Amino acid sequence: MVDTTKNTKLFTTYGVKTSKAITTEIAAKLISKAKRPLFVIGTAGLTPEVLDRAVKIAKAANLPIAATGSSMLGFVGKDVDAKYINVHQLGFYLTDPNWPGLDGKGSYDTIITLGHYKYYINQVLTATKNFTNVKSISIDKNYIQNATMSFGNLSREDHIAALDEVIDLL
Amino acid sequence: MSKLTTGSFSIEDLESVQITINNIVGAAKEAAEEAKELGPMGPTPFPGIATLRDWSFTLFDRYEPVYTPMCDQCCYCTFGPCNLEGNKRGACGIDMKGQAAREFFLRCITGCACHSAHGRHLLNHIIELFGEEMPINMGASNVIAPNIQLVTGRQPKTLGDLKPIMEYVEEELGQMLATIHAGQEGAAIDYDNKSMLAGVLDHVGMEVSDIAQVTALGFPKSDPDVPLVQVGMGTIDPKKPVIIAIGHNVAGVTYIMDYMEDNDLTDKMEIGGLCCTAFDMTRYKREDRQAPYAKIVGSLAKELKIVRSGIPDVIVLDEQCVRADLVQEGQKLKIPVIASNDKIMYGLPDRTNDDVDAIIEDIKSGAIPGCVMLDYEKLGELVPRIAMEMAPIRDAEGLTAIPSDEEMKALVGKCVECGECKIACPEELDIPEAMAAAKEGDINALEALHDICVGCRRCEQVCNKDIPILNVIEKAAMKAISEEKGLVRAGRGQVSDAEIRAEGLNLVMGTTPGVIAIIGCANYPAGSKDVYNIAEEFLKRNYLLVVSGCSAMDIGMYKDEDGKTLYERYPGRFEKGNILNTGSCVSNSHISGTVHKVAAIFAGRNLSGNLAEIADYSLTRVGAVGLAWGAYSQKAAAIGTGCNMYGIPAVLGPHSSKYRRALIAKNYDESRWKVYDGRNGQEMAIPPAPEFLITTAETWQETCVILAKNCIRPSDNNMGRSIKLTHWMELSEKYLGIMPEDWWKYVRHEADLPLSKREELLKKLEAEHGWEIDWKKKKIISGPAIKFDVSAQPTNLKRLCKEA
Numbered sequence: 001m002v003d004t005t006k007n008t009k010l011f012t013t014y015g016v017k018t019s020k021a022i023t024t025e026i027a028a029k030l031i032s033k034a035k036r037p038l039f040v041i042g043t044a045g046l047t048p049e050v051l052d053r054a055v056k057i058a059k060a061a062n063l064p065i066a067a068t069g070s071s072m073l074g075f076v077g078k079d080v081d082a083k084y085i086n087v088h089q090l091g092f093y094l095t096d097p098n099w100p101g102l103d104g105k106g107s108y109d110t111i112i113t114l115g116h117y118k119y120y121i122n123q124v125l126t127a128t129k130n131f132t133n134v135k136s137i138s139i140d141k142n143y144i145q146n147a148t149m150s151f152g153n154l155s156r157e158d159h160i161a162a163l164d165e166v167i168d169l170l
Numbered sequence: 171m172s173k174l175t176t177g178s179f180s181i182e183d184l185e186s187v188q189i190t191i192n193n194i195v196g197a198a199k200e201a202a203e204e205a206k207e208l209g210p211m212g213p214t215p216f217p218g219i220a221t222l223r224d225w226s227f228t229l230f231d232r233y234e235p236v237y238t239p240m241c242d243q244c245c246y247c248t249f250g251p252c253n254l255e256g257n258k259r260g261a262c263g264i265d266m267k268g269q270a271a272r273e274f275f276l277r278c279i280t281g282c283a284c285h286s287a288h289g290r291h292l293l294n295h296i297i298e299l300f301g302e303e304m305p306i307n308m309g310a311s312n313v314i315a316p317n318i319q320l321v322t323g324r325q326p327k328t329l330g331d332l333k334p335i336m337e338y339v340e341e342e343l344g345q346m347l348a349t350i351h352a353g354q355e356g357a358a359i360d361y362d363n364k365s366m367l368a369g370v371l372d373h374v375g376m377e378v379s380d381i382a383q384v385t386a387l388g389f390p391k392s393d394p395d396v397p398l399v400q401v402g403m404g405t406i407d408p409k410k411p412v413i414i415a416i417g418h419n420v421a422g423v424t425y426i427m428d429y430m431e432d433n434d435l436t437d438k439m440e441i442g443g444l445c446c447t448a449f450d451m452t453r454y455k456r457e458d459r460q461a462p463y464a465k466i467v468g469s470l471a472k473e474l475k476i477v478r479s480g481i482p483d484v485i486v487l488d489e490q491c492v493r494a495d496l497v498q499e500g501q502k503l504k505i506p507v508i509a510s511n512d513k514i515m516y517g518l519p520d521r522t523n524d525d526v527d528a529i530i531e532d533i534k535s536g537a538i539p540g541c542v543m544l545d546y547e548k549l550g551e552l553v554p555r556i557a558m559e560m561a562p563i564r565d566a567e568g569l570t571a572i573p574s575d576e577e578m579k580a581l582v583g584k585c586v587e588c589g590e591c592k593i594a595c596p597e598e599l600d601i602p603e604a605m606a607a608a609k610e611g612d613i614n615a616l617e618a619l620h621d622i623c624v625g626c627r628r629c630e631q632v633c634n635k636d637i638p639i640l641n642v643i644e645k646a647a648m649k650a651i652s653e654e655k656g657l658v659r660a661g662r663g664q665v666s667d668a669e670i671r672a673e674g675l676n677l678v679m680g681t682t683p684g685v686i687a688i689i690g691c692a693n694y695p696a697g698s699k700d701v702y703n704i705a706e707e708f709l710k711r712n713y714l715l716v717v718s719g720c721s722a723m724d725i726g727m728y729k730d731e732d733g734k735t736l737y738e739r740y741p742g743r744f745e746k747g748n749i750l751n752t753g754s755c756v757s758n759s760h761i762s763g764t765v766h767k768v769a770a771i772f773a774g775r776n777l778s779g780n781l782a783e784i785a786d787y788s789l790t791r792v793g794a795v796g797l798a799w800g801a802y803s804q805k806a807a808a809i810g811t812g813c814n815m816y817g818i819p820a821v822l823g824p825h826s827s828k829y830r831r832a833l834i835a836k837n838y839d840e841s842r843w844k845v846y847d848g849r850n851g852q853e854m855a856i857p858p859a860p861e862f863l864i865t866t867a868e869t870w871q872e873t874c875v876i877l878a879k880n881c882i883r884p885s886d887n888n889m890g891r892s893i894k895l896t897h898w899m900e901l902s903e904k905y906l907g908i909m910p911e912d913w914w915k916y917v918r919h920e921a922d923l924p925l926s927k928r929e930e931l932l933k934k935l936e937a938e939h940g941w942e943i944d945w946k947k948k949k950i951i952s953g954p955a956i957k958f959d960v961s962a963q964p965t966n967l968k969r970l971c972k973e974a
Contacts (some may be wrong), residue, residue, distance in 0.1 A: 088238075118598060
């Protein structure tokens with residue numbers, strides 16, 4: 001098993017409450033148990049090795065995808081439920097309990113993030129952290145301190161291995 | 171009887187005499203004539219904090235403040251630090267939203283203060299040289315100060331007329347700064363209202379700055395055919411003595427240029443600049459379209475890179491966007507630093523009152539690393555002479571921070587790939603991976619980092635092996651740097667009234683698909699080519715591009731397969747398919763001013779003291795969107811926020827989420843997408859565009875889609891809407907691989923549909939949205955939520971409706 005909890009060094013030092021570092025096992029459990037999850041995938045998720053695993057996770061856990069930035073291009077024809085939305089807009093809409101969601105069925109209780117600039121997703125997640133009860137789980141290669149839970153900082157190889165473990169555990 | 175209008179008089183040795191002035195003959199007539207010229211005064215001349223609050227709140231009702239705080243804590247007063255996480259309240263009672271709004275507001279007033287103080291310095295300096303009576307000359311236009319006129323109701327005619335405008339801005343800045351204090355404002359939304367006013371005043375301060383320098387310093391005046399300027403690190407000839415000017419306020423540098431010209435030095439030495447001083451150096455005395463000899467090195471991101479290269483023989487600083495470590499960095503390579511503005515003195519000795527020869531001797535001997543010089547006559551002589559004296563000394567010693575081939579090998583070999591640099595890097599550059607490849611002899615990955623690297627040296631400070639990582643990257647990129655030679659069109663100043671008259675109808679009807687204003691700094695998420703890519707995409711599509719500042723420079727750094735920059739490929743008029751550069755940072759006021767002019771000149775709306783009405787017009791009818799893809803500064807926050815108050819939306823790059831506050835609408839909430847019809851006051855539905863007033867995007871490709879969509883306005887005619895939908899759909903398919911989900915919400919009539927896809931889209935409207943189609947006539951019978959009425963007068967202001 002990849003130790004996804006050991007390096008939680010922040011790239012800067014803001015925050016009183018920082019993300020809990022989690023193992024692949026806990027990540028998989030949280031994803032599986034979420035009642036109304038949304039898989040939020042950014043443009044850095046378009047590298048073939050990450051995209052392949054993102055699609056597998058979405059299929060294994062039956063997750064709808066919010067494709068942010070220009071990541072939508074990667075999901076066309078992949079037989080997943082993906083829709084484009086700007087990530088800043090998404091962060092705001094998640095603070096509104098009346099948001100109909102991407103599918104018209106209402107807002108979400110858990111978001112899983114992958115493939116983002118760490119500084120950008122950290123800012124976006126301050127909205128969910130401070131103004132909502134939405135749970136955020138980062139399975140990115142960087143420690144995302146404003147998520148509710150996050151992997152630590154991982155090498156590219158370890159990150160891919162960790163995603164594979166999550167897929168196996170789902 | 172003498173006529174007394176402006177100025178002062180004194181009577182010496184007069185005591186205990188009361189003077190009563192009953193009337194100043196002619197003043198009332200002058201005031202009446204001015205009023206006639208300006209049109210009726212609007213309801214909000216010289217607004218204070220409360221004056222425009224209703225308009226701010228009207229905007230916030232649709233475009234809600236979205237807070238993304240940078241920090242969980244407030245550390246502002248001695249009650250704290252207070253943990254505000256989860257929107258808790260601190261000891262003073264402020265909650266997280268209030269604190270985030272205050273932090274954003276602080277950025278806006280800082281930006282406003284920066285531009286306005288710049289304007290005040292320039293104005294005082296120029297009035298001292300040319301006098302208060304010097305007539306303002308911005309080119310062939312009647313509306314010469316649209317921001318000033320809109321906000322204050324005044325139309326200045328002389329440089330002296332700008333003084334009360336500055337006094338007003340300064341007073342309001344003081345009032346607003348007071349509200350940052352603990353125990354003052356507490357409501358987030360009221361900080362947001364203040365941010366909007368700060369943004370508005372920022373545009374006024376910028377306009378004063380540029381009017382003063384365009385008028386008095388021989389800058390181009392509304393000239394679409396200004397010359398091209400060399401831009402890039404590779405344009406500087408290192409064999410000549412080199413002066414590098416950094417900052418935004420060109421006042422002192424003009425004396426250096428005068429000295430160079432008077433002493434026949436312009437071809438014997440180099441003068442280059444970084445940031446907006448560079449732009450204004452190339453505008454100085456160039457209204458005759460003569461090619462400038464001054465060169466533009468680049469943006470803030472290039473500051474440390476040019477210093478470390480060892481090319482400068484002297485650096486002269488003025489104000490804004492100057493790195494705080496230039497004295498220390500310069501000292502390592504014997505590059506003297508001369509500070510020419512009292513806002514930045516960097517601990518240097520003030521030698522303003524000393525003899526130039528004595529200063530040069532102290533610098534040459536190394537007794538001082540540089541100095542403060544606030545006497546511009548002396549500055550003009552000092553800086554070129556230092557460059558000429560230091561160049562042979564520095565050449566003889568071969569001073570550069572760039573490692574030799576052998577040193578490079580040793581430095582790369584020291585790297586243990588611990589990854590600390592990657593965590594510290596604000597651009598998330600994979601430096602360890604590039605180092606590992608370099609160890610194997612492949613420097614391509616290191617070279618590729620050069621353009622994305624913003625030259626902040628955070629990586630060096632965390633390196634456990636003390637590797638000067640920036641120098642290593644620059645060494646790998648030596649060839650690329652030497653080839654960094656582009657062209658940018660010099661700043662032209664304002665858009666003329668005649669150009670507005672010619673283009674206004676196309677803009678309001680939508681047949682010019684939009685105005686894209688690319689402005690701001692160079693804190694890009696993935697390198698400078700992004701702004702070139704965006705500009706090229708929209709120019710090819712016949713949008714009207716307006717650019718300024720560091721983005722304008724970076725756009726000029728890239729060429730097509732024929733070796734031509736966008737400035738060579740597209741002309742510089744204010745019409746579709748053109749790219750015009752207004753100039754430096756303070757020239758951003760001409761971009762907002764252009765939008766006001768559309769309402770005033772094309773639509774005949776009263777401009778004077780009439781902000782809400784003009785902004786309402788722009789928001790509902792002028793398809794202009796700003797883009798500050800690399801915004802880093804507080805000034806950029808103020809510029810963008812001012813645009814928002816003026817009804818102009820803006821997209822920022824991902825780094826700008828750190829400004830902490832956006833304004834985004836709920837596109838799913840139909841109750842927010844209604845305006846009044848000015849003809850009768852009845853509510854009318856509008857499409858959800860623009861969807862935001864200020865927001866961020868992740869990639870340049872996503873930005874292209876967002877920009878195209880948010881040029882849509884309720885006033886578009888059928889052809890205009892069809893053109894805009896065509897571009898939005900094409901860009902979405904090109905960059906996201908899909909048709910937009912919500913395209914149908916923007917369709918009012920079959921003529922709105924892109925011609926090439928009309929039948930296909932009608933089928934979708936019928937099958938997926940239940941619209942009724944007459945297939946014989948290929949017409950929409952029922953379905954659209956928005957009606958198309960060519961005579962409708964969309965407005966957010968009930969008071970403008972005839973029945974109101």
